[in-house]
Amino acid sequence: MSAIFESLPGIEVPVGAISGHLAKLWTNDRADGEAAADPEGARATQLNVVMHFGLNTTPEDAAAQFRVISAFSKRYPSRIVVLCPLRADVAATELRAKVFGECHIGKSKSDKRCVEFVMLSYSRSARPFLESAVSVCLSTDLPLYYWAHSFSTSGGLADYRFLLGRSKRVLIDSARSPADALGFPWPNASALRDLVYSRLLPVRQGIGQFLSVYPPALLVEGLRAVTIQHAAALVAESRVVSNWLSRRLAACGADPARVNFVAATRPAELRAGLVVSFDYTTSGRFFRWTGDFAEGQALFEADFGSGRTTLAAATSLLNPENALSEAMFF
Amino acid sequence: MSDSPRHPFLHGLSKHRGAPPTVVVIFGASGDLTARKLIPAVYNLSIDGLLPADFYLVGYGRKPIPDEEFRTLAAGAIKEFSRRELDADAWGRVAANTSYVAGGYDERPAFDRLAAHLAAIEKKLGRDVQRLFYISTPPSVFGPILQNLGASGLAAKHLGRPHHAKVIIEKPFGKDLTSARELNTTIRSVFAEHQVYRIDHYLGKETVQDLLVQRFANAIFEPLWNRNFIDSVQITVAEEVGVGTRGGYYEESGCLRDMIQNHTMQLLALTAMEPPGSLDAEAIRDEKVKVLKAIQPLTIGPAGDVARAQYAGGMVVGKPVPGYLEEDGIAVQSGTETYAAMRLSINNWRWQGVPFYLRSGKRMARRVSEIAINFRRPPGTLFAGETARFDLAGNTLSFQIQPDEGLSLILNAKVPGLETRTQPVKMSFRYATTFGSNTAEAYERLVLDAMVGDGTLFIRGDEAEASWKLCTPVLDYWRSVGRTGMDSYAAGSWGPPSADALLSKQQHIWRQP
Numbered sequence: 001m002s003a004i005f006e007s008l009p010g011i012e013v014p015v016g017a018i019s020g021h022l023a024k025l026w027t028n029d030r031a032d033g034e035a036a037a038d039p040e041g042a043r044a045t046q047l048n049v050v051m052h053f054g055l056n057t058t059p060e061d062a063a064a065q066f067r068v069i070s071a072f073s074k075r076y077p078s079r080i081v082v083l084c085p086l087r088a089d090v091a092a093t094e095l096r097a098k099v100f101g102e103c104h105i106g107k108s109k110s111d112k113r114c115v116e117f118v119m120l121s122y123s124r125s126a127r128p129f130l131e132s133a134v135s136v137c138l139s140t141d142l143p144l145y146y147w148a149h150s151f152s153t154s155g156g157l158a159d160y161r162f163l164l165g166r167s168k169r170v171l172i173d174s175a176r177s178p179a180d181a182l183g184f185p186w187p188n189a190s191a192l193r194d195l196v197y198s199r200l201l202p203v204r205q206g207i208g209q210f211l212s213v214y215p216p217a218l219l220v221e222g223l224r225a226v227t228i229q230h231a232a233a234l235v236a237e238s239r240v241v242s243n244w245l246s247r248r249l250a251a252c253g254a255d256p257a258r259v260n261f262v263a264a265t266r267p268a269e270l271r272a273g274l275v276v277s278f279d280y281t282t283s284g285r286f287f288r289w290t291g292d293f294a295e296g297q298a299l300f301e302a303d304f305g306s307g308r309t310t311l312a313a314a315t316s317l318l319n320p321e322n323a324l325s326e327a328m329f330f
Numbered sequence: 331m332s333d334s335p336r337h338p339f340l341h342g343l344s345k346h347r348g349a350p351p352t353v354v355v356i357f358g359a360s361g362d363l364t365a366r367k368l369i370p371a372v373y374n375l376s377i378d379g380l381l382p383a384d385f386y387l388v389g390y391g392r393k394p395i396p397d398e399e400f401r402t403l404a405a406g407a408i409k410e411f412s413r414r415e416l417d418a419d420a421w422g423r424v425a426a427n428t429s430y431v432a433g434g435y436d437e438r439p440a441f442d443r444l445a446a447h448l449a450a451i452e453k454k455l456g457r458d459v460q461r462l463f464y465i466s467t468p469p470s471v472f473g474p475i476l477q478n479l480g481a482s483g484l485a486a487k488h489l490g491r492p493h494h495a496k497v498i499i500e501k502p503f504g505k506d507l508t509s510a511r512e513l514n515t516t517i518r519s520v521f522a523e524h525q526v527y528r529i530d531h532y533l534g535k536e537t538v539q540d541l542l543v544q545r546f547a548n549a550i551f552e553p554l555w556n557r558n559f560i561d562s563v564q565i566t567v568a569e570e571v572g573v574g575t576r577g578g579y580y581e582e583s584g585c586l587r588d589m590i591q592n593h594t595m596q597l598l599a600l601t602a603m604e605p606p607g608s609l610d611a612e613a614i615r616d617e618k619v620k621v622l623k624a625i626q627p628l629t630i631g632p633a634g635d636v637a638r639a640q641y642a643g644g645m646v647v648g649k650p651v652p653g654y655l656e657e658d659g660i661a662v663q664s665g666t667e668t669y670a671a672m673r674l675s676i677n678n679w680r681w682q683g684v685p686f687y688l689r690s691g692k693r694m695a696r697r698v699s700e701i702a703i704n705f706r707r708p709p710g711t712l713f714a715g716e717t718a719r720f721d722l723a724g725n726t727l728s729f730q731i732q733p734d735e736g737l738s739l740i741l742n743a744k745v746p747g748l749e750t751r752t753q754p755v756k757m758s759f760r761y762a763t764t765f766g767s768n769t770a771e772a773y774e775r776l777v778l779d780a781m782v783g784d785g786t787l788f789i790r791g792d793e794a795e796a797s798w799k800l801c802t803p804v805l806d807y808w809r810s811v812g813r814t815g816m817d818s819y820a821a822g823s824w825g826p827p828s829a830d831a832l833l834s835k836q837q838h839i840w841r842q843p
Contacts, residue, residue, distance in 0.1 A: 207339070
């Protein structure tokens, strides 16, 4: 069954004729019979993205993630190749392709960008041919980014060395990946980026800006515990915030052996959010950040010995397409 | 601040995501620039999540305006001028921290009230707050504002710490070399140079910043970027509009002061400067100053290096428009130029003998700003002789700064067919096509740069003086001769014959971009 492949838009074409059909996408006649305007000037591919659905991906999820990459391509026109493994594998070597194109019209006359997608469905036995099939779909000389979504095992993904090794960045979402994914010995480990970390940019920025006003030594003096409470759905976010705080506090001079990091599920009143607390040995000193992503509100409360500060602010998680660009380019 | 080591909690965040708690105080808060550019810039920075949580906006002006009315005016400005629609929630967060202080610019007690207002914000917040003063007023009150910022202690607030007070000053930075030096003396009596951000919004434009990237991040251009390969350079900053309602201001200013001395000279400096040692603000500004100082003094007078003109009546976008002397607020015998052009020579190893042509004007054929690098023709006669068959253009690399930002390169190519024929073809890169057109405006970038203490895209005092040193003798000469030598051009045209004559000596002609 090729349920993922079927859930995606496009026109099915022979694998050997992908390039020709991509070109033909833009040369069809208009409805009035006149030749369509040449969009050559509007195709401005900046990068290649290979979006690889894992075996844990459902057709509904695939369609949702496709909307994310489509939204991303509005801002960053890309050549996008979507790899769709057959969930119920077949013995025969099967490789099928679909092509799809869309143009985004902006505010100005010149703001028109056209993007091309190639969807490839493949059986397990077709894997040896996948590298060649993907290579002819990519735009030559432009950087390659690889987004592996909902894969079932890290070891299985490691078979795709031609993508892992050549990509400028490899993107995974640790909330939807095997437990060993972040620590797996990938061929190009320094290129790995976690989309959870990217989604948390507004949180890291908000807390970072707030705390950066205080001398580093003051932040860690007498620090005994860091507690992160999280809504039930934000386990991965809690883990990533905890790791980030641990690194930042160590850079401020904290002794990791003396600071207790605690993660706990937040009571139900915080439907979608996190609470970060620093506890100190000195009475009255504290820091607390409460972020409610459903309401888009955050509250800073702190006293580092010079009086209590309370500050309301906006907060959010980055939306998926912005998290992608953050992970790719920053 | 950019020189200080970053706080560990800012590690991993881009420079622009690390602004400290800040209060922006706008002098001239009820003015046109505030409504058109500054308020929308603050709003868009808020939408993009680039303002710190503890951001405050304070308007300051002579006219008493209640806080609520100022917030309503600001919301109206966003509706009219912002690149994004007004989002009530997003604006509400900024509006909640927006207030107004009324007072004269030369009224010391009013500055004490302002200082108390800012101190109250700081006290309420319980944290140090950076003061960023934006002087968006007529130049006649620059001096009193600066002096009162000094006398009230506002200029020295938090000095010696990364969030020290900063000041952004809008052009003009003087009206000649003497007044520019006086202004710098006033500024430096109150602020250290590293606290000062002289703004030229052209430097915030993407294509202008891209000029450095194109020159120094691509190996193919820099080896050619010199007298051996470049024949001439043309820099054009053309406006389609006339003086409109700004006749009174323009009569005192003129094109040389209004456009050439600042925008156009900055474009020249970025085009001609040597590679800086780093991307550090001072390294880049040092190189800009060096090249400005290397420009040979202009020959002034008949058949010299400068042309000036006023627009006469003509047609613009198919409609008849009056000449400059018929506009409201213009003296009958006005000696103010609406167009200026220059031929410059740079006396250094790289540019000796390469003419740089600069021009700017109002009521020109279209609104366009560009830098065009004209390369020398290839040697030999391989394709010479048969001009009908071999239509060859010089290679021109042009950076279009506005509108339709991008760059293009003219190459010669073979026309398909059995016979060998050639034809110039244009390779283009358009920002809007590749990156979309809804990108940050220059003021957004520049206000944020000042908030995080990055002066790279601002003009240093000695840069402004170097540019005035070149232009002031021209202004002095024009003043001494009155209208003598003032040329004219039809509104809607590309300029006067005297400007064409500047180029004709070297068989060059102006582009019509």
